[in-house]
Amino acid sequence: MAAKEKVRFPSFLRTIVSLSNRDLKKWYLNPALLVISLIQPIIWLTLFGKAFNLGSLFAGNAGSAILTRIFGTSSYFSFLAIGMLAFITVSTSMMGGMSIVWDRRFGFIDKILSTPVSRAAIIIGKIANSIVRALIQAGVVLIIAVALGMTVSYITLSGLITTFGALFLLSFGMSSLFILLALRSRDWQSQMMIINLLMLPLLFASNAFFPVAEMPSWLQAIANVNPISYAISIGRNAMLGIPTSSSIYLQMGYLGAFAVGMGIISIVLSWKLLKG
């Protein structure tokens, strides 16, 4: 019976760091993945922001005033750039669930489940991996946007921190949601289908391309509960000085509730879904 004392348990934080680092390795050891995921937001930035140049349609002082009235800034490109930060954040977060499908398929999850690591740590490790990737990619998109001519006169350090704080919460919630969906799906094709099905509608039903006020009322209803809208609105306020419709703290609180809520749901349900 002396044997009983030898049982040892791992620290929660340590296992999360180890597990997410394992996933991150696959990513930073494979730069092609990083480049491919940047293609879409950059195409949109150049297509909508540069090729269809709204600024030249509304040339002159009067035009600039119209733009400012609709978008809150005379630079539509800058307006769109913040939308693209949210886009890359969301699309990267959605993909975070994919790796769990592979891990189950190849028995890796079973191997991890046979160790004393906490189930919550497995899920939080995946969420953490997803968030790190999303924020790094968002950083890259921001740099590219600035290089292409995004307005920088309003940008401050605290504005950057606020924006990335909002993106962090957005990524937290979206990663949790899609990890939860991945836990339910049997193969990566069906997971891919869900991602493709939800990605564009979620984006168009937000203020990524147009201000909510200019939308038909049914779309407004969706956009007003869509957490993507809140992250973008916070970002536009912090980086471009565009006023928000409600207090920025309230909007941050909404995102926080979304992140925590989704996180808790996916951790609780993972108890059942990780097995078998």
Add this chain to the structure above:
Amino acid sequence: MEIIQVKNLSKTFNGKIKAVDRISFDVKEGEIFGFLGPNGAGKTTTIKMLTTLLSPTSGDANINGYSVKKEQAKVRASIGVVPQEYTADEDLTGYSNILLLADMYGIPRSISKQRIIELLEIVELSSSAKRKVSTYSGGMRRRLELAAGLINFPRVLFLDEPTLGLDVQTRTAVWDYIKSLKNKYGMTLFMTTHYLEEADQLCDRIAIIDHGKIIKIGRPEDLKSKLGGDIIQLSVNNPSPELIRLLGKIKGVKDVKKDRNEYRIKAASSETITPKIISALSSHGYKVTRLSMMKPSLDEVYLEYTGRSLKEEDSGFDKIAQNRMIRISGN
């Protein structure tokens, strides 16, 4: 001390498939205990329940004194698992794979780094430790899984079909690794197999499992000797019906059966009785044209208790396994 105690353990899938049907057995500390049975017998399902990956439908088991139902975390901390499939992360090196597992067990890096080097040494993977697992051969992957299963110095190591799909040479090598790991670390081993020789060579005790039920438990030698001795097969140049009676009268012969042109004689000891048989036959004018003696193998034991030979299933399955190996080595 019984380090594994299993009581009426059952698993039913989808309310109807009884994969494991009320099995009970104990394993003593330090033993190598084997589950022998064909594909689909319920071996993997049993291991998954004992390693807390599946919850039992009914019954319970204690590992190292902890219930697999109520004290899962403590069970997990006491065991190592080498699953049937290769589960290592292909994109990581062999070394990183084990290091990751060590972290999951909460082993401090200062200890685990040393330990990994030591384990990889024993399974002779030191020189490939820093290579990605995707470049490993089937045998190397199996050895890596073995080493990984021991990173927490478990009290009990579970091995699910440890040599499935390996060629005969690699298989014997893996047996040697298992033996030397056991000698060094002295853990209890619970393994499953559908290879008769593996059960015979490696296990102190075996349980024959079929259709989710344990049919017989014992030491391989005992199971074999309980069958009632050796088997002598012979053919003669002029078979006749009275031959069976004649053979049956020889002292020491337990049973005679005719199988086409061959006579199958069961006797306690083939060495002492064979000369008697030959002289009795020649004195009645028969000439022995062919004779072979067999010590009973586990297959005979298997045949006796299940009514089927494991050999036939074995060969079919090996072809599948071999094809898989070819595909692995092909890319």
